[in-house]
Amino acid sequence: MATVILDAGHGGWDNGAMYNGRKEKDDNLKLALAVGKKLEDKGIGVDYTRTQDVYDSPLEKAKIANASGADYFVSFHRNASPDNNQYSGVQTLIYNEGDVKEKLANEINKGLENVGFDNLGISVRNNLAVLKRTNIPAVLIETGFINTDKDNLIFDENFEAIAESIADSINRVINNQASSYYYTIQVGLFRNEENAKRLANELISMGYTVKIGMVNGYYAVWVGNFKDMNQAKRIERVLQEDGYETWIIAV
Ligand SMILES: [Zn+2]
Structure with missing residues (x-):
C-alpha cells in the first residue's frame, strides 16, 4: 500500500x-x-x-x-x-x-x-x-x-x-493514471476580449505562436505549446526580457 x-x-x-x-x-x-x-x-x-x-x-x-x-x-x-x-x-x-x-x-x-x-x-x-x-x-x-x-x-x-x-x-x-500535459506560457489574462486580441496580435507580429484560451471566464493569452518544461522556460525568459509578465501553465 x-x-x-x-x-x-x-x-x-x-x-x-x-x-x-x-x-x-x-x-x-x-x-x-x-x-x-x-x-x-x-x-x-x-x-x-x-x-x-x-x-x-x-x-x-x-x-x-x-x-x-x-x-x-x-x-x-x-x-x-x-x-x-x-x-x-x-x-x-x-x-x-x-x-x-x-x-x-x-x-x-x-x-x-x-x-x-x-x-x-x-x-x-x-x-x-x-x-x-x-x-x-x-x-x-x-x-x-x-x-x-x-x-x-x-x-x-x-x-x-x-x-x-x-x-x-x-x-x-x-496509480499512474495522471494525464500528460503540455506547457504553455501565459502572458496575460483579460476580462475584455479586445484587450486579449490586442496583446495576441502584438505577440504574433513578434513571431510567437499565440492562442487565446479561457480561464474561469477570462481571456488568457498563451504562447507556444511545449512538451518539455525547460523549453517553455527558455522562451519565457525571452518574453520576460521583453518586459512581459508571464507564468507557465499546464494545459
Ligand atoms: Zn506557509
Missing part, C-alpha cells in the same frame, strides 16, 4: 501568514487532515508531520517524513502577497523539474483550477528544507492567498471539494 505523509505548514508559535485574525497554520492543518481522511477512504496509507497545533522546524518535518517510510510528501501552505488582495490563485512548489513530483504538482494545480482557483502553475524552489531535505517525491501546495478575500471565499465555500480534488490528484499519480 502506498503511503503519503501530509505536512500542515507552520504550527505552534509559528502562525505562518495572517490576515484579519486568520492564521495560515490553522487553514493548513484543517486541509491536511481533510485530505488525509479522503486518502484513507481511497485505501491509501496516511501519515502526518503534525495533527495538532505544535511547532517543528521545516528541517525537522523533513526528517519526520524521511523516518516515516512514506512514499510521497505533500506540504500544505497558503500564499501571502505584500499587499492585500494583490494576487490570487494556487501554486505548487517543487525542488526541481522532472519526474513524478512535477506530474503530481501539475495534477494538483489542474484539479484546484477546476474547483475555482486561478492556476498560477508550478514554481521551482531549491531553498526550502521540506522540499530539499525530504528524500521522497515532495510537493508544497500554496492553496490560494490568505490575504486575498476571493481566495479565502473559494477556500471556505469549496473546502470539501478542494480536499477531494487534492486527494484525487494524489491517488491518480500513485
Whole structure:
C-alpha cells in the first residue's frame, strides 16, 4: 500500500501568514487532515508531520517524513502577497523539474483550477528544507492567498471539494493514471476580449505562436505549446526580457 505523509505548514508559535485574525497554520492543518481522511477512504496509507497545533522546524518535518517510510510528501501552505488582495490563485512548489513530483504538482494545480482557483502553475524552489531535505517525491501546495478575500471565499465555500480534488490528484499519480500535459506560457489574462486580441496580435507580429484560451471566464493569452518544461522556460525568459509578465501553465 502506498503511503503519503501530509505536512500542515507552520504550527505552534509559528502562525505562518495572517490576515484579519486568520492564521495560515490553522487553514493548513484543517486541509491536511481533510485530505488525509479522503486518502484513507481511497485505501491509501496516511501519515502526518503534525495533527495538532505544535511547532517543528521545516528541517525537522523533513526528517519526520524521511523516518516515516512514506512514499510521497505533500506540504500544505497558503500564499501571502505584500499587499492585500494583490494576487490570487494556487501554486505548487517543487525542488526541481522532472519526474513524478512535477506530474503530481501539475495534477494538483489542474484539479484546484477546476474547483475555482486561478492556476498560477508550478514554481521551482531549491531553498526550502521540506522540499530539499525530504528524500521522497515532495510537493508544497500554496492553496490560494490568505490575504486575498476571493481566495479565502473559494477556500471556505469549496473546502470539501478542494480536499477531494487534492486527494484525487494524489491517488491518480500513485496509480499512474495522471494525464500528460503540455506547457504553455501565459502572458496575460483579460476580462475584455479586445484587450486579449490586442496583446495576441502584438505577440504574433513578434513571431510567437499565440492562442487565446479561457480561464474561469477570462481571456488568457498563451504562447507556444511545449512538451518539455525547460523549453517553455527558455522562451519565457525571452518574453520576460521583453518586459512581459508571464507564468507557465499546464494545459
Ligand atoms: Zn506557509
